[in-house]
Amino acid sequence: MKFHWAKYAQRLSDEGFKIMEALLLINDPQVDGTTITYELPNQGSKIDFDAEKGKLVSYLRGHLQNHKITIDVIVNEQMAVRKAYTDQDRYNRLHEINPDIELLKNTFGLYF
CATH class of the missing domain: 3.30.300 (GMP Synthetase; Chain A, domain 3)
Incomplete structure (x- = not known):
């Protein structure tokens, strides 16, 4: 959902x-x-x-x-409004929404 x-x-x-x-x-x-x-x-x-x-x-x-x-x-x-200011904050927020993003990060060797 x-x-x-x-x-x-x-x-x-x-x-x-x-x-x-x-x-x-x-x-x-x-x-x-x-x-x-x-x-x-x-x-x-x-x-x-x-x-x-x-x-x-x-x-x-x-x-x-x-x-x-x-x-x-x-x-x-x-x-309290949660805002994502840094790249790491944005990544963490996306990871909360869809944990499979970790696979994408590891597959392509992405770093934040």
Whole structure:
């Protein structure tokens, strides 16, 4: 699920929807059965996210082949936003999303 979440964020970035991409990458969604819980740092972010949530749900339902998926959004104003500033931070973030990136790194001898 996290892989498709990140892939959808990249798709939004490619289409120029940088705000929604940033909202999707603020933190990791939590999955409990068919319910995805996602925390956002403020009410304004929640409003922007809710406006596009239907498209995200449709995308995930199609790619995960599960039409019972729902997304619950929680506003947590105490939330610390995780940002990746260095190449190593970006690599670590990608590794959290898809651990198979380690194989890619080792296969091509990439270093950060």
